[in-house]
Amino acid sequence: MIKIKYSIPLLALMFSFIGCDNNDDETTPTTVPTDGFTYNTTFYETANTYIDIDDCDSDNDGMPDSYTFFFTDGRMFDNDDNVNGSSGDYLYSLNTTKLVFLNVLVSDNPGLANTGIVAGNTYIVSSTEDSVIIHDAQIDALSPSFIVNSVAFGMGNENIGTFHLPGTVVPTITINTFNFDLSDLENSIIDADYTFMNTSGEVITGHYTGTYGVLLD
Secondary structure, rough: OEEEEOHHHHHHHHHOOOOOOHHHHHHHOOOOOOOOOEEEOOOOOOOOEEEEOOOOOOOOOOOOEEEEEEEOOOOOOEEEOOHHHHHOOOOEEEOOOEEEEEEEOOOOOOOOHHOEEEEEEEEOOOOOOOOOOOOOOOOOEEEEEEEOOOEEEEOOOOOOOEEEOOOOOOOOEEEEOOOOOOOOOHOOOOOEEEEEEEOOOEEEEEEEEEOOEEEEE
């Protein structure tokens, strides 16, 4: 059993020295994609994963209040500075069409307050609009354009795409493997499976195995 526990001050220190994006599609492309979600027998590939660690610490216990897991076919950028007049917590590369957003609150999963993320555990995902699965999305470019490492980023268009919100059965995410290797980020791996019922009662299942990027909110 692997346990990852970092205090908020340590997290802030670690991420000040490392890049946040270490995703698979730049390093280990696959000919037969297995990372993605299935909806109505259609498979939607999501080759990249990000974990957002919320460092608000509203209960002053020295640990994050939530962990958010993103599975996407594009890139993400932490938009704390609202670049170029944009809004929202995140920006997305313009080629993004699919996004899984699973918000895991410590208040719903009390064990996270003591151990952080633990491989072998299944966590309850928040059933609010903060958790959503989107496909056929559109990302609108910023003006002026915003480019990082030759990748242009923009804001998600809330009126274009198919949006699945949580239904009557709470979504869950199971962490099969999870480790963070500060000395060699390519050894930082997550293996996860998730289940999500939408408001129509349709069940969406997904999987991801590979490296991941980290956002500190």
